[in-house]
Amino acid sequence: MNKRLIVTDCESVIDYSRDAVVLCLGDKNLRVRGSDLTVNSFCFGQTDITGEIVCVEFV
Amino acid sequence: MIRLLRLLQGYVLFVAEGGFVERFLNLCKINGISLWDIKNDGVKVKAFTSAKDFDRINLAAERSGMTIIVEENRGLKTFATRNRLRVGAVIGVFLAAMITIYLSGCVWSVEIQEKDGVKPDNFTQTLAELGVKAGARKSKIDILEVQDELLKRHSDLLWVSLNIFGGRAQLEYTLVNEKTPSDETLLPTNLVSAKKGVVTLVECYRGTPLVKEGQHVAEGSVLISGVVANANGTEALVQAKGKVFAKTENVIVASAEGGRPGKVSIGAEPCYGVSFFGTDIPLGRSDSGELSSATRIFCRGYEGQLPVGFIRCDYLSVGDGSIALDDDKQSLALLLECVEDKRSQFEGARLKNVNYSRSLNGGRVSVSAKITCIEDVSVEKTISVEKN
Structure with missing residues (x-):
């Protein structure tokens, strides 16, 4: 099932691959794992990710 | 709405490959280049950006080692650029718009309601002379002036209204009705009682009331007199008008024999x-x-x-x-016949009480109903005047 994740205050993208997106949130990193991930928007401090999100974790 | 705005401003679908994807995205973000629907299939990255931002994307691509390939370019500006040689189409669209605007300011049809047997052709000629016809410009029609002129030219018109709905001019009217002759006679009349009873309400519109509530009246007694006293002491004879309600008792009898x-x-x-x-x-x-x-x-x-x-x-x-009916059914049939026969007599009356009785005499069945009701007992009676 398609899920949507909105992450605010995202500083930068550390890793962006087919099945994972790692975002830098200042002192922590957020890893979003899944499949067919699409970054709907990446600007103005807000990142919008949709797709088959399986796991969201701080790394 | 956002899609419409993006279409109007123009956007580009591009593919970036060969370098560091994350650095490219971060550089775009730092430089204020908005990207959306970013997809990474492991080999290349596809994304959308606005046409204005795409002009600045090469710097971020160079610094991250990405090669940008445009897959799709859409927007109003792109459409106009692609069809810049199609002058005829543009002129055609422009002409169609102008013609539509012009025609929408014209009257397309005149509708006149057909009423009271009067044919619409009577007014079509007049309306055409006043400028209300198919093809006329709506802005040049003075509705109030047309309405006034129609009333002047057609004396049988009582009221007229001209309305313009879109391209349709609609005329509504009312004709002057012929006055019906009054059936009132010139003879002075009294209002007398048609039945005996007890007065419950007196409504006198014209004349001099001679009875009041609670008074017993007999059949033929004057209820409202047609003789009216003037302030100077003289008297005048008028047609008495009004209603006098009284509580009356009515007996209805019916009998039948055989089937x-x-x-x-x-x-x-x-x-x-x-x-x-x-x-x-x-x-x-x-x-x-x-x-x-x-x-x-x-x-x-x-x-x-x-x-x-x-x-x-x-x-x-x-x-x-x-x-052949038995006594009970015969009685019921007689009662129903009575009610139907006397229905008009008691029209407008307010029934207070009804008592039924039945009697059998040999093969003859008789039923009677005693009806107490409140009704208008006044009837007109001409005042006979003797000339000396």
Whole structure:
């Protein structure tokens, strides 16, 4: 099932691959794992990710 | 809405490959280049960006080692650039718009309601002379002036209204009705009582009331007089107008002997026919009477019933005769007849009480009803004036 994740205050993208997106949130990193991930928007401090999100974790 | 705005401003679908995707995205973000619908299939990255931002994307691509390939370019500006040589289409769209705007300011049809047998052609000519016709410009029609002119030119018009709905001009009107002659006579009249009773309410519109509430009145007594006293001491004769309501008692009696007239059966007439595979074919017809019963007889074969057979229909004939009733039913029938006969007499009256009684004398049944009601008992009676 398609899920949507909105992450605010995202500083930068550390890793962006087919099945994972790692975002830098200042002192922590957020890893979003899944499949067919699409970054709907990446600007103005807000990142919008949709797709088959399986796991969201701080790394 | 966002899609429409992006389409109007223009956007580009590009593919970036060969370098560091994350650095490229971060550089775009830092430089204020908005990207959306970013997809990474492991080999290349596809994304959308606005046409304005795409002009600045090369710097971020160079610094991250990405190669940008444009897959799709959309927007109003791109559309105009692609079709810049199609002048004819542009002129055609422009002409169509101008013609539509011009025609929407014209009257397309004039609708006149047909009423009271007056044909619309009577007013079509006048409206055309006043500028209200198919093809006329709406802005040049002064509705108030047209309405005034129509009333002046057509004396049979009482009221007229012209409305313009879109391209349709609609005219509505009302004709002057002929005044109906009054059926009032010039003779002065009194209002007298048609029945005896006790007055409950006096409504005097014209004349001098002679009775008041609670007063007993007899049949023929004057309720409202047509003689009116003037302030200077003289008297005038007028047609008394008003209503005087009184509580009255009315007795209705009805009796009957023997049977009641009505429709009775005078015989049955059979008609025959043939049924063939579901279709009924009559071999005769009964012109009178109602179908009372139908019997079907089917032929039988070796293996059972066949869909072929005969039909017999019995039609009942009715005629005028006498219906025998017992005393109770006879009484009820008499009462119902009384109610129907006297319905108009008590129209407008307010029933207060009804008492029924029945008597049997030999074979004769009599019913009576004592009805107490409040009704208008006033009737007009001409005042006879003797000339000296």
